Amino acid sequence: MSLAIKAFVAPLIVACAMFMESVDANVIVTAIPEMARAFGRDPVTLKIAVTSYVLGLGVFIPICGWVADRFGARTIFRLAIGIFVAGSILCAASTSLIPFTLARFVQGVGGAMMVPVGRIIIFRSVPRSEFIRAMNYLSVPAMFGPAVGPLLGGFITTYLHWRLIFFINIPIGILGIYLTNRYIGNAREAHPGPLDWVGFFLSASGGTLFLLGLSLIGGELVTDRTAAGMALAGVLFLVVYFLHSRRVKLPLLDLRFLRVPTFQASVVGGSLFRIGLGAVPFLLPLAMQEGLGMSAFKSGSITCASAFGGMFMRSLASRVLHRYGFRQTLMVNAALSGIAIAACGMFYPGTPTWIIWSVVLLGGFFPALQFTSLNSLTYAEIESRDVGRATSLGSFIQQVSLGLGVTVGGIALQISHDLQGHPQMVWSDFWPAFVVVGLFSFLSIPITARLGRDAGHEISRGTRG
Template sequence: MGKRRGTSVGSSSFSRVLALLVAGTFFMEILDGTIIATAAAAIAADLNVRPVDINLAMTSYLITLAVGIPISGWLAERFGARRVFTSAIAIFTIASLLCALSPNLMFLCGARMLQGMGGAMMVPVGRLVVLREADRKEFLEAIAYLTWPALIAPVIAPVLGGLLVTYSSWHWIFLINVPLGIVAFIVATRVVPDIRARKLPPPDWVGFLLCGTALAALVIGMELVGAAPTPWAGVVLWFVLAAAGTVAALWWFRRSQHPLLDLRALRIPTFLVGNRGGALYRLVINAVPFLLPLMFMIGFGWSALEAGLMTMAVFAGNVLIKPVTSPMIRRFGYRRVLLLSNIGGTLTLVACAFLNPETPLALIAVVLFASGVLRSIGFSAYNTLQFMDVPKARMAGANTLSSTIAQVATGLGIAVGALILRGAEAILARIPETAPVTGYQWTFAVLGVIMLYPVVEALRMHRSAGELLS
């Protein structure tokens, strides 16, 4: 299937240095996708535009990232994982510098699109290398390294962005990537194996066009939902285009001999659960770090720093439980662990629906800490389960499909959270003397209801799912 270089540790084929490297680049990618929201006002003032216009810079990044992920697997197989991964780091780092040097909004959007190109190749290719190098029994440890950026970055982004903008300037939210990127590039040239396919079919350009159109339309539609005021006619048109593109892409992928996205992995029960229930789980969970700071600032009247610091309780739960997640999965199995994380996650969302400005700070911190613990357990379980039964020969296609689904689910989480909040506030506007926090309370309650689907799916899982590790 390809070449493997010496990345082993003792008798293990799993390289922790490689996993940490990929996790670090993953952290950079997610952080840059979320931290710009905190600095929007400062960037807008410096570039002489409205704060709402900075949304274009966020959209440019997300669109390019979503469109570029599906082709990343083919590029790695064709040109070699090391070459593609190091090139992606270089592109991302250079683009970060250009973002900091942007003289106007259009230049910033262009630099953000270049950043998205680098990110689209950087993380999926890096994860593919780690998964191919690891044995089945090492998957839990490998995924544990690759999971923490998705847990930590969205939570600390508001605090880090607020600190950088308050005590330095918005340019540093991009400049911090430069030294990190240089170090990552040097390490990557030494530890990333030169995995590539011996024989490779031509790229699926039709599938790339259809998939790219659907994903771009979906991301644009999601971004418009969060705009103020929301252009509903445009939202509907973009979502219709996204739906049409998705149907056409699925039709093509099922009939193409060498599709861009290999849907055959969805026939594997564990992969299907990890990307169906797992996608909805990611959608709900990723809405929480977006909604909590807003609820604390608008609903409770806290400052941005106070809101960010309280949100760090989620981060504390993520980190402190992490050493226990793998042994827990081995001891109790995937079905029980997923039931724990999904039922517990539902309960914490319901608890968030009852928070108000009079709630004791200690109780709020306990709820958020518990949310972080359960979030960490769920992410680890889903991220490992989905690849447990995927053959090595089909890992590239499964990884690309999973990365695409995860990226869409993450973006949808913010958009769905914003949509539910807007709907709740529109209804509550007709009720006199409604507290500002009420809309957020109803939003968390609705998200708790959505979380019931992953609970039901976990109940239907076979008890022996992922038994190789458990």
């Protein structure tokens, strides 16, 4: 295959797989109320299904680079697509919440391997002269997945059946496997080195038990005492991992990177921000369908406004960073993002659709700038040789924080509902939950404030609109 064709085909294959994963992550939230009725559960209980998917991503992302080096990027990428499609089929076939939750976890495992291994494929197969163009192809799924997902999920749920949502992935996945076999080489490292299997077990067990335990509190699957015990066990596993990571030379998740100021601000401060934002895709469709009585399709047509707000902000982000720098941008924008998230709780029956759409648009506008800034700042002080290990740590913490956001939002909504004593979920139950998750954006400000005024200056100075 010529270099020109390779520079186009490999990124296109990876972009299609990432688009499938991005759409799937956004399509389910619009269908949650209908799924809850099909499973005979309260809609808030289905937060466990959203959390399990994020867990699959977070737990397996740290080992993807090593696995790709050991067995070959093409082999793992092809396997990832197969696992994701298998998880989709299991989701469609699920008749109750427990198997559906397990199927979502399987999907998350496949998604965890698709994205980072796909980037490795591009890095190794595309000529350096075509690298920027190839990476631009990968920005398309990130932009359009959140816009297409709610619309597609809402349409299928309203006019067809929610199970059909998961069948969309089957033809895309089969085509992806075929094209991967034909056009992508199986590059691998001759000596990838040892993997910290003990660290993987401890971190995976800790993250899984902690998040699942919190997600099950106030639900209908286990007692609150059992759920709290799971969460506590998860914390103990994570503490043991912390002690383990200090004794090994190359831990799976190297916590020493958190001493780097810009990395700390990006990962720790950014994760507090992600807790707040991670709850919104779960809470917003519920608020519009259960609280305002909208159909899934109308809800999805409004929810996608946040994606359009994000697209517009991405075109301005470089100019904002160039003018104001990272520290000021992150602090001010975190406050604006928190207000925009909390404002989603002000909707009541009869609120004009254009007002709801505008608020949701702003709810995507400000967070997009925050994500762009945080992602750009992550590697400002990280050496090239450490990028892979820093990415593993950052990805794990970020995914756990997104799952924690869904859990926190669900718990806040359940508490609000119980305190107000409504027999069914109503619109007034939602505003306290949106205020709580909006406050997490403000909690990130003290961490960002520790940055020097010129933090990331070389990066922000180099950005141009």
